[in-house]
Amino acid sequence: MVELEGWLPALLAAVATLAVAQLLLRRSSFSSTLPTYGPFFLPPFVRGLLAVYSLGADEDAFLQGLKRDYGAAVYIPWPMKTTFVLSIEGIRSVYAAPRRILNFYPIRREMQHTVFGAAPYWKDEYIMDGHLFPIHARGMSKANLAESLIRIVDILRVCLDELASKVDKAPQGEVTVDLIKWTVETFYDATLAGFFGKEFLRQDHVNKQELYDAFNAFDKSFPIVASGMVPPALLEKIPDVKKGREGFEVLTSTFQRWIRDGFHGLDAGIVRDMAEFATDHNLGEREAAKIMVADMWASMANAPFMGVQLLLFLLQAPSDIRRDLLDEIDSSLQAPTTEQSTFSHLGQSFPLLTSCITETLRVGTSIFSARIVEEDFVIPAHGKYGQTVVPAGTRVLSAPRPHHLDDSFWNGTAKAWNGRRFLGGSANLARSVYGFGGGVSRCEGEHIAGAELKAFISLLFSTFEVELVTPSNDGDSVRRVEVVGNEAPALLPRRADGRVGMGAFQPAEGARFDMRVRRRQPLSS
Numbered sequence: 001m002v003e004l005e006g007w008l009p010a011l012l013a014a015v016a017t018l019a020v021a022q023l024l025l026r027r028s029s030f031s032s033t034l035p036t037y038g039p040f041f042l043p044p045f046v047r048g049l050l051a052v053y054s055l056g057a058d059e060d061a062f063l064q065g066l067k068r069d070y071g072a073a074v075y076i077p078w079p080m081k082t083t084f085v086l087s088i089e090g091i092r093s094v095y096a097a098p099r100r101i102l103n104f105y106p107i108r109r110e111m112q113h114t115v116f117g118a119a120p121y122w123k124d125e126y127i128m129d130g131h132l133f134p135i136h137a138r139g140m141s142k143a144n145l146a147e148s149l150i151r152i153v154d155i156l157r158v159c160l161d162e163l164a165s166k167v168d169k170a171p172q173g174e175v176t177v178d179l180i181k182w183t184v185e186t187f188y189d190a191t192l193a194g195f196f197g198k199e200f201l202r203q204d205h206v207n208k209q210e211l212y213d214a215f216n217a218f219d220k221s222f223p224i225v226a227s228g229m230v231p232p233a234l235l236e237k238i239p240d241v242k243k244g245r246e247g248f249e250v251l252t253s254t255f256q257r258w259i260r261d262g263f264h265g266l267d268a269g270i271v272r273d274m275a276e277f278a279t280d281h282n283l284g285e286r287e288a289a290k291i292m293v294a295d296m297w298a299s300m301a302n303a304p305f306m307g308v309q310l311l312l313f314l315l316q317a318p319s320d321i322r323r324d325l326l327d328e329i330d331s332s333l334q335a336p337t338t339e340q341s342t343f344s345h346l347g348q349s350f351p352l353l354t355s356c357i358t359e360t361l362r363v364g365t366s367i368f369s370a371r372i373v374e375e376d377f378v379i380p381a382h383g384k385y386g387q388t389v390v391p392a393g394t395r396v397l398s399a400p401r402p403h404h405l406d407d408s409f410w411n412g413t414a415k416a417w418n419g420r421r422f423l424g425g426s427a428n429l430a431r432s433v434y435g436f437g438g439g440v441s442r443c444e445g446e447h448i449a450g451a452e453l454k455a456f457i458s459l460l461f462s463t464f465e466v467e468l469v470t471p472s473n474d475g476d477s478v479r480r481v482e483v484v485g486n487e488a489p490a491l492l493p494r495r496a497d498g499r500v501g502m503g504a505f506q507p508a509e510g511a512r513f514d515m516r517v518r519r520r521q522p523l524s525s
């Protein structure tokens with residue numbers, strides 16, 4: 001019998017050497033064929049499982065490692081069966097590719113079914129691609145969201161007035177507020193009024209807390225269901241998915257009743273367009289209600305958490321940014337009050353705040369934009385990367401996070417927050433930030449989200465002096481992000497687990513940051 005004990009170490013050493021050599025070879029000049037993830041000596045399914053594990057364990061490290069080791073794109077075997085596109089040129093190619101090469105619509109249709117429970121009409125290209133998606137996109141144009149924006153700003157003012165009355169009643173004229181909870185709830189109230197009308201939360205049968213809890217349960221289950229990696233039979237056994245389904249039911253029945261009761265004071269807008277679409281295609285109230293859950297989710301899954309991150313960065317920004325931002329806000333308030341709730345005013349009055357928002361999108365999001373490869377998709381050769389061909393019949397994901405963190409693109413300061421990064425001559429660089437995704441799947445809510453963030457910050461900072469209370473629950477629950485111009489890093493809540501590629505980072509459960517709020521001293525003229 002062969003004596004294995006003597007051979008085994010040598011065999012392992014040889015395999016390890018080969019693996020390292022292969023890795024080094026890849027690093028110095030990236031292959032022109034599509035590489036597959038993982039050590040070559042492992043079977044594909046083990047490599048695929050390794051990838052799933054590594055992605056879940058540390059998303060940033062995994063994605064940056066992919067780009068470092070494999071270049072522009074890499075294929076991840078089962079269970080993902082997907083090519084990750086990682087280089088800036090590759091990402092641009094994905095977003096620019098025509099539908100005949102990279103198709104998004106089948107994915108968008110399927111999501112409507114798997115996540116939002118749409119009845120079989122979801123398969124109908126004529127109804128979905130031909131009607132639902134175009135009507136939806138029209139409804140989300142700036143012109144059609146003008147009234148929504150006015151309602152959003154009105155409700156933001158109501159929330160700030162409520163806070164002001166607490167401050168005025170406080171003995172020292174100062175209150176301490178749970179920053180994350182207050183910001184998220186303020187966005188919920190304002191956004192819900194914006195899309196569903198100011199009367200929505202005032203209906204007799206609507207319990208605001210119950211609705212929020214239902215939404216949060218549904219949102220928590222979203223990544224598991226949307227990943228498509230868990231077989232339907234197993235899905236129902238996952239407690240978070242079960243709670244998410246219950247939450248979905250609460251949301252659907254609430255919207256169904258709202259439709260039946262005549263939309264309670266909402267005359268027009270995207271959700272009325274959607275209800276009309278459902279009527280035109282005989283889908284019924286329940287299907288219309290499910291489409292509304294999808295809109296509610298889209299409008300609230302990211303914006304509140306961008307609000308939290310933006311506020312935290314601004315509260316920890318260098319003093320010159322704080323000062324210039326206040327000047328910008330004060331001069332924006334010279335405009336008549338009605339003008340302050342318009343897209344044009346919010347779009348033009350805040351160059352510094354716009355730059356801070358884009359920077360927060362760059363450091364505070366990770367997104368995956370999925371496509372089906374209909375024809376071989378060619379990522380042209382660029383820089384150190386050879387041409388790569390992604391074969392037809394597979395899926396690609398554009399994953400811009402490693403590009404957002406790439407020092408060679410961002411002047412050596414990719415890991416640091418720089419509020420002035422996109423000012424003046426550098427404004428065009430904002431096009432290389434993909435926090436809203438890109439191409440045909442680019443966020444339809446980007447304009448209203450940007451306007452909402454600007455209104456939120458400008459109203460808050462013009463009314464109050466706000467100061468961050470240094471969190472005492474340091475350690476694991478806090479992450480640190482360098483800030484250009486500051487010695488100390490900014491503190492942010494640790495990211496919630498299990499939300500890879502899902503957009504704006506949400507705080508981990510239980511994270512707590514407080515802010516001290518007092519009335520701002522009147523401006524000396």
Ligand code: HEM
Nearest residue numbers: 298299302303306367369436437438441442443444445449
């Ligand atoms: C700062 C806040 C927001 C961020 C960071 C954000 C981000 C995103 C991202 C990353 C996507 C997917 C992009 C892709 O696959 O390429 C998306 C899609 C979408 N977002 Fe937003 N979003 C925000 C706010 C909003 C708001 C307020 C709305 C309002 C309804 C909205 C509506 C949508 C819709 C409808 C889609 C789906 C588009 C489609 O499937 O084609 N988003 N968003």
